[in-house]
Amino acid sequence: xxxxxxxxxxxxxxxxxxxxxxxxxxxxxxxxxxxxxxxxxxxxxxxxxxxxxxxxxxxxxxxxxxxxxxxxxxxxxxxxxxxx
Numbered sequence: 001x002x003x004x005x006x007x008x009x010x011x012x013x014x015x016x017x018x019x020x021x022x023x024x025x026x027x028x029x030x031x032x033x034x035x036x037x038x039x040x041x042x043x044x045x046x047x048x049x050x051x052x053x054x055x056x057x058x059x060x061x062x063x064x065x066x067x068x069x070x071x072x073x074x075x076x077x078x079x080x081x082x083x084x
Contacts, residue, residue, distance in 0.1 A: 002065040004057040005031070007050065014068040015059040022054045025072050 003022045005013035016022050023046070026032050031052060034044035048054070059065055 001056050002059050003054055005048075006053045006055050006057075011057055012052075014072075015057055015063055015065045016069050016072075017065045019054050021069050021072075025076070026052070026054070028076050 002015035002017060003019045004011045004015045005022055005026055013022065013025070016025070023032065026048060027046070031049050032046045033049050035047050036044045
């Protein structure tokens, strides 16, 4: 079952094959912050910003989560292009 990023009950990302994929791309997009929220945890832990959530979802009929992952990885590796 694929996963996606949600805000309230609205899906705001493409579907990805695994929950870890959504977390990874959310972190690359600046949507993950590290917080220390309780005394039991000695080190900060990752939390999605703005009450975003990673949830199980259904892929759209024409959507391929594996292709979404490959495209996101390709874009993450791409260096910024500057124009003059």
